[in-house]
Amino acid sequence: xxxxxxxxxxxxxxxxxxxxxxxxxxxxxxxxxxxxxxxxxxxxxxxxxxxxxxxxxxxxxxxxxxxxxxxxxxxxxxxxxxxxxxxxxxxxxxxxxxxxxxxxxxxxxxxxxxxxxxxxxxxxxxxxxxxxxxxxxxxxxxxxxxxxxxxxxxxxxxxxxxxxxxxxxxxxxxxxxxxxxxxxxxxxxxxxxxxxxxxxxxxxxxxxxxxxxxxxxxxxxxxxxxxxxxxxxxxxxxxxxxxxxxxxxxxxxxxxxxxxxxxxxxxxx
Amino acid sequence: xxxxxxxxxxxxxxxxxxxxxxxxxxxxxxxxxxxxxxxxxxxxxxxxxxxxxxxxxxxxxxxxxxxxxxxxxxxxxxxxxxxxxxxxxxxxxxxxxxxxxxxxxxxxxxxxxxxxxxxxxxxxxxxxxxxxxxxxxxxxxxxxxxxxxxxxxxxxxxxxxxxxxxxxxxxxxxxxxxxxxxxxxxxxxxxxxxxxxxxxxxxxxxxxxxxxxxxxxxxxxxxxxxxxxxxxxxxxxxxxxxxxxxxxxxxxxxxxxxxxxxxxxxxxx
Numbered sequence: 124x125x126x127x128x129x130x131x132x133x134x135x136x137x138x139x140x141x142x143x144x145x146x147x148x149x150x151x152x153x154x155x156x157x158x159x160x161x162x163x164x165x166x167x168x169x170x171x172x173x174x175x176x177x178x179x180x181x182x183x184x185x186x187x188x189x190x191x192x193x194x195x196x197x198x199x200x201x202x203x204x205x206x207x208x209x210x211x212x213x214x215x216x217x218x219x220x221x222x223x224x225x226x227x228x229x230x231x232x233x234x235x236x237x238x239x240x241x242x243x244x245x246x247x248x249x250x251x252x253x254x255x256x257x258x259x260x261x262x263x264x265x266x267x268x269x270x271x272x273x274x275x276x277x278x279x280x281x282x283x284x285x286x287x288x289x290x291x292x293x294x295x296x297x298x299x300x301x302x303x304x305x306x307x308x309x310x311x312x313x314x315x316x317x318x319x320x321x322x323x324x325x326x327x328x329x330x331x332x333x334x335x336x337x338x339x340x341x342x343x344x345x346x347x348x349x350x351x352x353x354x355x356x357x358x359x360x361x362x363x364x365x366x367x368x369x370x371x372x373x374x375x376x377x378x379x380x381x382x383x384x385x386x387x388x389x390x391x392x
Numbered sequence: 393x394x395x396x397x398x399x400x401x402x403x404x405x406x407x408x409x410x411x412x413x414x415x416x417x418x419x420x421x422x423x424x425x426x427x428x429x430x431x432x433x434x435x436x437x438x439x440x441x442x443x444x445x446x447x448x449x450x451x452x453x454x455x456x457x458x459x460x461x462x463x464x465x466x467x468x469x470x471x472x473x474x475x476x477x478x479x480x481x482x483x484x485x486x487x488x489x490x491x492x493x494x495x496x497x498x499x500x501x502x503x504x505x506x507x508x509x510x511x512x513x514x515x516x517x518x519x520x521x522x523x524x525x526x527x528x529x530x531x532x533x534x535x536x537x538x539x540x541x542x543x544x545x546x547x548x549x550x551x552x553x554x555x556x557x558x559x560x561x562x563x564x565x566x567x568x569x570x571x572x573x574x575x576x577x578x579x580x581x582x583x584x585x586x587x588x589x590x591x592x593x594x595x596x597x598x599x600x601x602x603x604x605x606x607x608x609x610x611x612x613x614x615x616x617x618x619x620x621x622x623x624x625x626x627x628x629x630x631x632x633x634x635x636x637x638x639x640x641x642x643x644x645x646x647x648x649x650x651x652x653x654x655x656x657x658x659x660x661x
Contacts, residue, residue: 185495191503192464216488220539226454234460243512245534247541265514270489272516280551295544
Protein backbone atom coordinates (compact mmCIF):
# COMPACT_ATOMS: atom_id res chain seq x y z
CA UNK A 124 0.00 0.00 0.00
CA UNK A 125 1.29 3.44 -0.93
CA UNK A 126 1.67 5.95 1.90
CA UNK A 127 -0.81 8.32 0.22
CA UNK A 128 -3.57 5.72 0.34
CA UNK A 129 -2.93 5.01 4.00
CA UNK A 130 -3.05 8.73 4.85
CA UNK A 131 -6.22 9.15 2.76
CA UNK A 132 -7.94 6.30 4.63
CA UNK A 133 -6.96 7.79 7.98
CA UNK A 134 -8.37 11.20 7.00
CA UNK A 135 -11.55 9.77 5.55
CA UNK A 136 -12.37 7.48 8.46
CA UNK A 137 -10.89 9.74 11.17
CA UNK A 138 -9.05 6.89 12.82
CA UNK A 139 -5.51 5.54 13.09
CA UNK A 140 -6.52 2.38 14.87
CA UNK A 141 -4.82 -0.90 14.06
CA UNK A 142 -6.59 -4.00 15.36
CA UNK A 143 -4.22 -6.73 16.49
CA UNK A 144 -5.31 -10.25 15.65
CA UNK A 145 -3.37 -12.09 18.40
CA UNK A 146 -5.87 -14.88 18.11
CA UNK A 147 -5.48 -17.57 20.78
CA UNK A 148 -7.70 -20.63 20.44
CA UNK A 149 -7.94 -20.91 24.24
CA UNK A 150 -9.43 -17.41 24.51
CA UNK A 151 -12.06 -17.33 21.77
CA UNK A 152 -15.76 -17.68 22.66
CA UNK A 153 -16.82 -21.30 23.41
CA UNK A 154 -19.41 -21.49 20.62
CA UNK A 155 -16.65 -21.02 18.00
CA UNK A 156 -14.12 -23.45 19.41
CA UNK A 157 -15.61 -26.51 17.76
CA UNK A 158 -15.53 -25.02 14.28
CA UNK A 159 -13.04 -26.84 12.06
CA UNK A 160 -11.58 -23.46 11.17
CA UNK A 161 -12.14 -21.62 14.47
CA UNK A 162 -9.25 -19.14 14.20
CA UNK A 163 -10.31 -17.87 10.78
CA UNK A 164 -14.01 -17.80 11.76
CA UNK A 165 -13.14 -15.68 14.79
CA UNK A 166 -10.89 -13.34 12.78
CA UNK A 167 -13.53 -12.96 10.07
CA UNK A 168 -16.12 -11.94 12.66
CA UNK A 169 -13.70 -9.49 14.32
CA UNK A 170 -12.78 -7.94 10.95
CA UNK A 171 -16.45 -7.50 10.01
CA UNK A 172 -17.12 -5.95 13.43
CA UNK A 173 -14.23 -3.48 13.43
CA UNK A 174 -13.31 -2.58 9.85
CA UNK A 175 -15.28 0.68 9.83
CA UNK A 176 -13.32 1.97 12.81
CA UNK A 177 -9.75 1.00 11.92
CA UNK A 178 -7.36 1.43 9.00
CA UNK A 179 -5.07 -1.52 9.68
CA UNK A 180 -4.89 -5.08 10.97
CA UNK A 181 -1.83 -6.59 12.59
CA UNK A 182 -1.43 -10.34 12.66
CA UNK A 183 0.81 -11.61 15.43
CA UNK A 184 2.44 -14.57 13.69
CA UNK A 185 3.42 -16.38 16.92
CA UNK A 186 -0.18 -17.28 17.70
CA UNK A 187 -0.61 -18.90 14.28
CA UNK A 188 2.76 -20.68 14.30
CA UNK A 189 1.84 -22.26 17.63
CA UNK A 190 -0.81 -24.21 15.68
CA UNK A 191 1.57 -25.45 12.98
CA UNK A 192 0.68 -25.61 9.28
CA UNK A 193 -3.03 -25.30 10.14
CA UNK A 194 -2.30 -21.97 11.81
CA UNK A 195 -0.28 -20.82 8.82
CA UNK A 196 -3.32 -21.59 6.63
CA UNK A 197 -5.61 -19.61 8.95
CA UNK A 198 -3.18 -16.69 8.70
CA UNK A 199 -3.24 -16.84 4.89
CA UNK A 200 -7.05 -16.93 4.83
CA UNK A 201 -7.20 -14.00 7.25
CA UNK A 202 -4.86 -11.81 5.18
CA UNK A 203 -6.97 -12.52 2.12
CA UNK A 204 -10.14 -11.61 3.96
CA UNK A 205 -8.90 -8.21 5.17
CA UNK A 206 -10.30 -5.53 2.83
CA UNK A 207 -7.87 -3.92 0.35
CA UNK A 208 -8.52 -0.57 2.02
CA UNK A 209 -6.76 -1.76 5.20
CA UNK A 210 -3.01 -1.84 5.83
CA UNK A 211 -1.97 -5.43 6.59
CA UNK A 212 0.89 -5.94 9.04
CA UNK A 213 2.69 -9.20 9.81
CA UNK A 214 3.94 -8.69 13.36
CA UNK A 215 6.70 -11.24 12.98
CA UNK A 216 9.83 -9.51 14.38
CA UNK A 217 12.02 -11.17 11.76
CA UNK A 218 15.64 -10.35 10.84
CA UNK A 219 18.57 -12.50 9.70
CA UNK A 220 21.55 -12.41 7.33
CA UNK A 221 20.70 -11.01 3.90
CA UNK A 222 19.87 -14.17 1.97
CA UNK A 223 17.63 -15.34 4.82
CA UNK A 224 15.88 -11.99 5.30
CA UNK A 225 15.11 -12.14 1.56
CA UNK A 226 13.25 -15.40 2.19
CA UNK A 227 11.28 -13.81 5.02
CA UNK A 228 10.40 -10.87 2.77
CA UNK A 229 9.23 -13.36 0.15
CA UNK A 230 7.16 -15.24 2.76
CA UNK A 231 5.28 -12.17 3.97
CA UNK A 232 5.15 -9.92 0.89
CA UNK A 233 4.76 -12.49 -1.90
CA UNK A 234 3.37 -15.73 -0.46
CA UNK A 235 1.11 -14.05 2.12
CA UNK A 236 0.66 -10.58 0.58
CA UNK A 237 1.02 -8.48 3.68
CA UNK A 238 1.80 -4.77 3.25
CA UNK A 239 4.36 -4.68 6.07
CA UNK A 240 6.50 -6.83 8.35
CA UNK A 241 7.95 -5.93 11.75
CA UNK A 242 11.75 -6.38 11.94
CA UNK A 243 14.23 -6.79 14.80
CA UNK A 244 17.25 -4.55 14.08
CA UNK A 245 19.95 -6.32 16.15
CA UNK A 246 21.76 -7.82 13.11
CA UNK A 247 22.07 -4.50 11.26
CA UNK A 248 21.72 -3.21 7.75
CA UNK A 249 21.89 -6.33 5.59
CA UNK A 250 19.24 -7.95 7.80
CA UNK A 251 16.82 -5.06 7.19
CA UNK A 252 17.46 -4.08 3.54
CA UNK A 253 15.71 -7.04 1.84
CA UNK A 254 12.40 -5.86 3.35
CA UNK A 255 12.82 -2.40 1.80
CA UNK A 256 13.23 -3.58 -1.78
CA UNK A 257 9.55 -4.12 -2.61
CA UNK A 258 7.45 -1.35 -4.11
CA UNK A 259 4.63 -0.24 -1.82
CA UNK A 260 5.71 -2.68 0.91
CA UNK A 261 7.04 -1.65 4.30
CA UNK A 262 9.55 -2.69 6.90
CA UNK A 263 8.54 -1.71 10.44
CA UNK A 264 11.69 -1.76 12.55
CA UNK A 265 11.68 -2.13 16.34
CA UNK A 266 12.76 1.11 17.97
CA UNK A 267 11.60 1.33 21.56
CA UNK A 268 9.28 -1.52 22.54
CA UNK A 269 6.44 -1.51 25.06
CA UNK A 270 7.72 -4.25 27.37
CA UNK A 271 9.77 -4.12 30.57
CA UNK A 272 12.72 -5.71 28.77
CA UNK A 273 13.08 -2.52 26.70
CA UNK A 274 15.25 -1.30 29.57
CA UNK A 275 17.74 -4.15 29.22
CA UNK A 276 19.37 -3.11 25.94
CA UNK A 277 17.24 -0.56 24.01
CA UNK A 278 17.67 2.11 26.69
CA UNK A 279 21.42 1.70 27.19
CA UNK A 280 23.55 4.77 26.48
CA UNK A 281 26.24 4.48 23.86
CA UNK A 282 29.78 5.74 24.12
CA UNK A 283 31.00 8.44 21.74
CA UNK A 284 27.49 9.64 21.01
CA UNK A 285 24.72 11.33 22.90
CA UNK A 286 22.39 8.47 22.03
CA UNK A 287 20.80 5.47 23.65
CA UNK A 288 20.71 2.26 21.60
CA UNK A 289 17.11 2.70 20.42
CA UNK A 290 17.87 6.26 19.33
CA UNK A 291 20.88 5.04 17.37
CA UNK A 292 18.61 2.44 15.75
CA UNK A 293 16.17 5.19 14.68
CA UNK A 294 19.02 7.38 13.37
CA UNK A 295 20.81 4.62 11.46
CA UNK A 296 17.89 2.62 10.14
CA UNK A 297 16.15 5.74 8.85
CA UNK A 298 19.13 6.18 6.46
CA UNK A 299 18.48 2.76 4.90
CA UNK A 300 14.97 3.53 3.74
CA UNK A 301 12.57 6.44 3.52
CA UNK A 302 9.18 7.56 4.78
CA UNK A 303 7.50 5.54 2.04
CA UNK A 304 8.90 2.12 2.94
CA UNK A 305 9.94 2.34 6.57
CA UNK A 306 8.08 2.71 9.86
CA UNK A 307 9.20 2.17 13.45
CA UNK A 308 7.70 0.38 16.44
CA UNK A 309 7.58 2.68 19.47
CA UNK A 310 5.68 1.40 22.48
CA UNK A 311 2.82 3.33 24.04
CA UNK A 312 4.00 2.49 27.53
CA UNK A 313 6.92 4.86 26.87
CA UNK A 314 4.78 7.78 25.64
CA UNK A 315 7.04 10.35 27.29
CA UNK A 316 9.81 9.20 24.92
CA UNK A 317 7.66 10.01 21.88
CA UNK A 318 8.50 13.70 22.05
CA UNK A 319 12.14 12.74 21.77
CA UNK A 320 11.46 10.18 19.05
CA UNK A 321 9.67 12.79 16.96
CA UNK A 322 12.80 14.94 17.05
CA UNK A 323 14.79 12.10 15.46
CA UNK A 324 12.17 10.90 12.97
CA UNK A 325 9.53 13.62 12.56
CA UNK A 326 8.01 12.26 9.36
CA UNK A 327 7.97 8.46 9.66
CA UNK A 328 4.88 6.53 10.57
CA UNK A 329 5.10 4.92 14.01
CA UNK A 330 3.39 1.66 14.89
CA UNK A 331 2.47 2.00 18.53
CA UNK A 332 1.54 -1.11 20.51
CA UNK A 333 0.82 -1.20 24.22
CA UNK A 334 -2.38 0.87 24.37
CA UNK A 335 -5.16 -0.95 26.22
CA UNK A 336 -4.12 -4.18 27.92
CA UNK A 337 -0.50 -3.09 28.42
CA UNK A 338 -1.54 0.22 29.95
CA UNK A 339 -0.36 2.85 27.45
CA UNK A 340 -2.36 6.07 27.11
CA UNK A 341 -3.86 6.92 23.74
CA UNK A 342 -4.06 10.57 24.70
CA UNK A 343 -0.36 10.80 25.55
CA UNK A 344 0.67 8.85 22.45
CA UNK A 345 -1.41 11.12 20.23
CA UNK A 346 -0.21 14.29 21.91
CA UNK A 347 3.46 13.52 21.30
CA UNK A 348 3.26 11.26 18.26
CA UNK A 349 0.89 12.85 15.73
CA UNK A 350 2.46 14.66 12.80
CA UNK A 351 1.10 16.47 9.72
CA UNK A 352 0.20 13.19 7.97
CA UNK A 353 -1.08 11.65 11.21
CA UNK A 354 2.03 9.45 11.29
CA UNK A 355 0.59 7.01 13.80
CA UNK A 356 -0.89 3.54 13.72
CA UNK A 357 -1.98 2.73 17.25
CA UNK A 358 -2.56 -0.94 17.89
CA UNK A 359 -4.96 -2.55 20.33
CA UNK A 360 -5.28 -6.32 20.40
CA UNK A 361 -6.65 -8.02 23.51
CA UNK A 362 -8.68 -4.97 24.58
CA UNK A 363 -10.77 -5.31 21.41
CA UNK A 364 -10.76 -8.92 20.29
CA UNK A 365 -11.44 -10.38 23.75
CA UNK A 366 -13.79 -7.58 24.92
CA UNK A 367 -16.65 -10.06 24.65
CA UNK A 368 -16.54 -13.63 25.93
CA UNK A 369 -19.71 -15.13 24.43
CA UNK A 370 -21.72 -15.27 21.20
CA UNK A 371 -22.19 -11.47 21.36
CA UNK A 372 -18.42 -10.85 21.22
CA UNK A 373 -18.62 -8.90 17.98
CA UNK A 374 -20.97 -6.32 19.52
CA UNK A 375 -18.43 -5.63 22.23
CA UNK A 376 -15.51 -5.59 19.80
CA UNK A 377 -17.38 -3.02 17.69
CA UNK A 378 -18.13 -0.90 20.75
CA UNK A 379 -14.50 -0.75 21.89
CA UNK A 380 -13.16 -0.12 18.37
CA UNK A 381 -15.73 2.67 17.95
CA UNK A 382 -14.63 4.18 21.25
CA UNK A 383 -11.03 4.27 20.08
CA UNK A 384 -12.12 5.76 16.75
CA UNK A 385 -14.10 8.51 18.44
CA UNK A 386 -11.19 9.43 20.69
CA UNK A 387 -8.82 9.41 17.72
CA UNK A 388 -11.16 11.61 15.69
CA UNK A 389 -10.97 14.19 18.47
CA UNK A 390 -7.16 14.23 18.34
CA UNK A 391 -7.07 14.46 14.54
CA UNK A 392 -8.93 17.78 14.53
CA UNK B 393 17.95 -32.90 24.73
CA UNK B 394 20.01 -32.83 27.91
CA UNK B 395 23.45 -31.29 27.68
CA UNK B 396 25.09 -34.58 28.76
CA UNK B 397 23.61 -36.41 25.79
CA UNK B 398 24.81 -33.77 23.38
CA UNK B 399 28.34 -33.90 24.82
CA UNK B 400 28.28 -37.70 24.74
CA UNK B 401 27.31 -37.70 21.05
CA UNK B 402 30.08 -35.23 20.24
CA UNK B 403 32.69 -37.41 22.00
CA UNK B 404 31.44 -40.63 20.48
CA UNK B 405 31.28 -39.36 16.89
CA UNK B 406 34.23 -36.96 17.17
CA UNK B 407 32.33 -34.16 15.51
CA UNK B 408 30.61 -30.91 16.46
CA UNK B 409 29.17 -30.32 13.03
CA UNK B 410 25.67 -28.92 12.63
CA UNK B 411 24.21 -29.25 9.14
CA UNK B 412 22.04 -26.30 8.15
CA UNK B 413 18.94 -27.19 6.16
CA UNK B 414 18.46 -23.83 4.39
CA UNK B 415 16.55 -25.66 1.71
CA UNK B 416 15.67 -23.49 -1.28
CA UNK B 417 13.47 -25.07 -3.94
CA UNK B 418 15.30 -23.12 -6.66
CA UNK B 419 18.65 -24.68 -5.67
CA UNK B 420 17.84 -28.35 -5.27
CA UNK B 421 18.83 -30.84 -7.99
CA UNK B 422 16.51 -30.80 -11.03
CA UNK B 423 15.45 -34.44 -10.72
CA UNK B 424 13.84 -33.72 -7.31
CA UNK B 425 12.03 -30.52 -8.24
CA UNK B 426 8.98 -32.24 -9.67
CA UNK B 427 8.35 -34.32 -6.57
CA UNK B 428 5.13 -33.27 -4.83
CA UNK B 429 7.13 -33.02 -1.60
CA UNK B 430 10.48 -31.89 -2.99
CA UNK B 431 11.74 -30.02 0.09
CA UNK B 432 11.22 -32.96 2.42
CA UNK B 433 12.62 -35.46 -0.11
CA UNK B 434 15.76 -33.34 -0.43
CA UNK B 435 16.13 -32.94 3.35
CA UNK B 436 15.60 -36.66 3.90
CA UNK B 437 18.38 -37.48 1.44
CA UNK B 438 20.72 -34.91 3.01
CA UNK B 439 20.01 -36.23 6.52
CA UNK B 440 20.69 -39.83 5.43
CA UNK B 441 23.89 -38.69 3.74
CA UNK B 442 25.29 -36.65 6.64
CA UNK B 443 23.94 -38.02 9.92
CA UNK B 444 27.05 -40.07 10.71
CA UNK B 445 29.24 -36.96 10.53
CA UNK B 446 27.19 -34.42 12.46
CA UNK B 447 25.49 -34.13 15.83
CA UNK B 448 22.93 -31.49 14.97
CA UNK B 449 20.64 -30.14 12.26
CA UNK B 450 19.58 -26.53 12.00
CA UNK B 451 16.44 -25.65 10.09
CA UNK B 452 16.36 -22.10 8.78
CA UNK B 453 12.66 -21.33 9.13
CA UNK B 454 12.66 -18.51 6.55
CA UNK B 455 13.12 -20.90 3.65
CA UNK B 456 10.08 -22.92 4.73
CA UNK B 457 7.89 -19.91 5.50
CA UNK B 458 8.55 -18.60 1.98
CA UNK B 459 6.51 -21.59 0.78
CA UNK B 460 3.55 -20.96 3.09
CA UNK B 461 1.66 -23.74 4.91
CA UNK B 462 3.18 -26.35 2.58
CA UNK B 463 6.64 -25.26 3.73
CA UNK B 464 5.56 -25.43 7.36
CA UNK B 465 4.44 -29.03 6.73
CA UNK B 466 7.80 -29.88 5.13
CA UNK B 467 9.53 -28.42 8.19
CA UNK B 468 7.41 -30.58 10.54
CA UNK B 469 8.15 -33.71 8.50
CA UNK B 470 11.86 -32.89 8.49
CA UNK B 471 12.04 -32.42 12.27
CA UNK B 472 10.31 -35.76 12.73
CA UNK B 473 12.74 -37.46 10.37
CA UNK B 474 15.89 -36.22 12.14
CA UNK B 475 17.18 -39.04 14.39
CA UNK B 476 16.64 -38.64 18.17
CA UNK B 477 20.43 -38.70 18.60
CA UNK B 478 20.73 -35.33 16.83
CA UNK B 479 20.17 -31.88 18.37
CA UNK B 480 17.39 -30.13 16.44
CA UNK B 481 17.64 -26.34 16.09
CA UNK B 482 14.97 -24.00 14.73
CA UNK B 483 16.97 -21.07 13.39
CA UNK B 484 14.08 -18.67 13.68
CA UNK B 485 15.55 -15.57 15.37
CA UNK B 486 12.32 -15.00 17.30
CA UNK B 487 11.70 -12.66 20.25
CA UNK B 488 8.69 -10.59 21.33
CA UNK B 489 6.86 -9.47 24.48
CA UNK B 490 6.40 -12.26 27.02
CA UNK B 491 2.96 -13.59 26.09
CA UNK B 492 3.99 -13.69 22.41
CA UNK B 493 7.39 -15.31 23.03
CA UNK B 494 5.47 -18.00 24.95
CA UNK B 495 3.53 -18.74 21.76
CA UNK B 496 6.77 -19.00 19.78
CA UNK B 497 8.19 -21.37 22.40
CA UNK B 498 5.02 -23.45 22.08
CA UNK B 499 5.31 -23.44 18.27
CA UNK B 500 8.89 -24.73 18.21
CA UNK B 501 9.13 -26.85 21.38
CA UNK B 502 5.64 -28.38 21.53
CA UNK B 503 4.05 -28.28 18.07
CA UNK B 504 7.28 -28.92 16.15
CA UNK B 505 9.42 -30.61 18.84
CA UNK B 506 12.69 -28.87 18.19
CA UNK B 507 15.36 -28.98 20.93
CA UNK B 508 16.35 -25.34 20.52
CA UNK B 509 15.30 -22.00 18.99
CA UNK B 510 17.50 -19.05 18.07
CA UNK B 511 16.40 -15.77 19.70
CA UNK B 512 17.01 -12.08 18.93
CA UNK B 513 17.82 -10.31 22.23
CA UNK B 514 16.85 -6.71 21.34
CA UNK B 515 13.62 -6.72 23.41
CA UNK B 516 15.31 -7.92 26.61
CA UNK B 517 14.60 -10.34 29.42
CA UNK B 518 10.86 -10.98 29.16
CA UNK B 519 11.27 -11.71 25.44
CA UNK B 520 13.86 -14.43 26.16
CA UNK B 521 12.61 -16.07 29.37
CA UNK B 522 9.66 -18.04 27.91
CA UNK B 523 12.16 -20.08 25.85
CA UNK B 524 14.09 -21.07 29.00
CA UNK B 525 11.16 -22.57 30.86
CA UNK B 526 11.09 -25.96 29.16
CA UNK B 527 13.04 -28.90 30.55
CA UNK B 528 15.77 -30.08 28.19
CA UNK B 529 14.97 -27.35 25.66
CA UNK B 530 17.31 -24.51 24.76
CA UNK B 531 17.27 -20.87 23.83
CA UNK B 532 20.16 -19.87 21.56
CA UNK B 533 20.51 -16.11 21.82
CA UNK B 534 22.22 -13.96 19.18
CA UNK B 535 25.50 -12.61 20.50
CA UNK B 536 27.82 -11.60 17.70
CA UNK B 537 26.51 -12.57 14.28
CA UNK B 538 28.48 -13.50 11.15
CA UNK B 539 27.16 -10.80 8.83
CA UNK B 540 28.50 -7.37 7.91
CA UNK B 541 25.60 -5.72 9.75
CA UNK B 542 27.05 -7.01 13.04
CA UNK B 543 29.08 -3.79 13.01
CA UNK B 544 26.01 -1.56 12.96
CA UNK B 545 24.77 -2.20 16.50
CA UNK B 546 26.32 -5.34 18.04
CA UNK B 547 29.83 -3.88 18.02
CA UNK B 548 28.94 -0.46 19.45
CA UNK B 549 30.61 0.47 22.72
CA UNK B 550 28.38 1.26 25.68
CA UNK B 551 28.78 4.15 28.06
CA UNK B 552 29.49 3.47 31.75
CA UNK B 553 30.87 0.03 31.02
CA UNK B 554 33.84 -1.41 29.27
CA UNK B 555 31.55 -3.42 27.05
CA UNK B 556 30.30 -3.44 23.50
CA UNK B 557 26.60 -4.22 22.99
CA UNK B 558 27.13 -7.88 22.09
CA UNK B 559 29.31 -8.36 25.17
CA UNK B 560 26.62 -6.81 27.34
CA UNK B 561 24.13 -9.22 25.75
CA UNK B 562 26.35 -12.18 26.68
CA UNK B 563 26.84 -10.87 30.23
CA UNK B 564 23.18 -10.08 30.88
CA UNK B 565 21.48 -12.95 29.09
CA UNK B 566 23.76 -15.52 30.73
CA UNK B 567 22.20 -14.46 34.07
CA UNK B 568 18.72 -15.39 32.83
CA UNK B 569 19.51 -19.03 32.18
CA UNK B 570 22.31 -21.51 32.66
CA UNK B 571 24.64 -23.73 30.67
CA UNK B 572 21.90 -26.38 30.43
CA UNK B 573 19.26 -24.26 28.70
CA UNK B 574 21.13 -21.42 27.04
CA UNK B 575 23.58 -21.17 24.14
CA UNK B 576 24.78 -18.18 22.12
CA UNK B 577 25.22 -17.51 18.42
CA UNK B 578 28.72 -16.24 17.67
CA UNK B 579 29.66 -15.95 14.03
CA UNK B 580 32.71 -17.70 12.59
CA UNK B 581 33.59 -14.66 10.49
CA UNK B 582 34.55 -12.96 13.77
CA UNK B 583 36.78 -15.80 15.05
CA UNK B 584 39.25 -13.37 16.60
CA UNK B 585 36.46 -12.27 18.95
CA UNK B 586 35.99 -15.82 20.23
CA UNK B 587 38.92 -15.55 22.60
CA UNK B 588 37.21 -12.58 24.18
CA UNK B 589 33.81 -14.30 24.14
CA UNK B 590 35.25 -17.29 25.99
CA UNK B 591 36.36 -14.96 28.79
CA UNK B 592 32.76 -13.83 29.27
CA UNK B 593 31.04 -17.19 28.82
CA UNK B 594 33.64 -19.95 29.22
CA UNK B 595 31.17 -22.79 29.72
CA UNK B 596 28.23 -22.16 27.40
CA UNK B 597 27.80 -23.91 24.12
CA UNK B 598 28.23 -21.61 21.12
CA UNK B 599 26.39 -22.08 17.85
CA UNK B 600 28.80 -20.86 15.20
CA UNK B 601 27.48 -20.11 11.71
CA UNK B 602 29.53 -18.63 8.91
CA UNK B 603 32.02 -21.45 8.27
CA UNK B 604 32.12 -22.44 4.59
CA UNK B 605 30.14 -20.23 2.28
CA UNK B 606 30.48 -17.12 4.47
CA UNK B 607 34.25 -17.56 4.76
CA UNK B 608 34.82 -18.33 8.46
CA UNK B 609 37.74 -20.61 9.39
CA UNK B 610 36.97 -23.84 11.25
CA UNK B 611 40.52 -23.94 12.54
CA UNK B 612 40.33 -20.48 14.08
CA UNK B 613 36.88 -21.07 15.54
CA UNK B 614 38.04 -24.32 17.12
CA UNK B 615 41.25 -22.84 18.43
CA UNK B 616 39.50 -20.08 20.34
CA UNK B 617 36.09 -21.63 20.92
CA UNK B 618 36.58 -25.19 22.19
CA UNK B 619 36.17 -25.76 25.93
CA UNK B 620 36.32 -28.83 28.18
CA UNK B 621 32.92 -30.10 27.02
CA UNK B 622 33.65 -29.13 23.40
CA UNK B 623 31.21 -26.25 23.78
CA UNK B 624 30.82 -25.70 20.04
CA UNK B 625 28.28 -26.50 17.38
CA UNK B 626 29.70 -25.32 14.08
CA UNK B 627 27.16 -24.94 11.33
CA UNK B 628 27.65 -25.33 7.60
CA UNK B 629 24.65 -25.04 5.32
CA UNK B 630 25.21 -24.20 1.65
CA UNK B 631 28.73 -25.70 1.57
CA UNK B 632 27.24 -29.12 2.32
CA UNK B 633 23.69 -29.26 1.04
CA UNK B 634 24.45 -27.68 -2.35
CA UNK B 635 27.88 -29.33 -2.80
CA UNK B 636 26.33 -31.51 -5.52
CA UNK B 637 24.06 -30.21 -8.26
CA UNK B 638 22.72 -33.46 -9.82
CA UNK B 639 21.38 -36.87 -8.85
CA UNK B 640 24.65 -37.69 -7.10
CA UNK B 641 24.27 -34.76 -4.68
CA UNK B 642 24.21 -36.99 -1.61
CA UNK B 643 27.66 -38.42 -2.42
CA UNK B 644 29.09 -34.92 -2.45
CA UNK B 645 27.20 -33.87 0.70
CA UNK B 646 28.61 -36.93 2.48
CA UNK B 647 32.14 -36.13 1.29
CA UNK B 648 32.05 -32.55 2.56
CA UNK B 649 30.43 -33.47 5.89
CA UNK B 650 33.05 -36.21 6.34
CA UNK B 651 35.79 -33.67 5.64
CA UNK B 652 34.46 -31.37 8.36
CA UNK B 653 34.16 -34.33 10.75
CA UNK B 654 37.76 -35.39 10.14
CA UNK B 655 39.04 -31.87 10.74
CA UNK B 656 36.93 -31.55 13.89
CA UNK B 657 38.20 -34.92 15.17
CA UNK B 658 41.74 -33.58 14.91
CA UNK B 659 40.86 -30.52 17.03
CA UNK B 660 39.03 -32.59 19.65
CA UNK B 661 42.17 -34.59 20.52
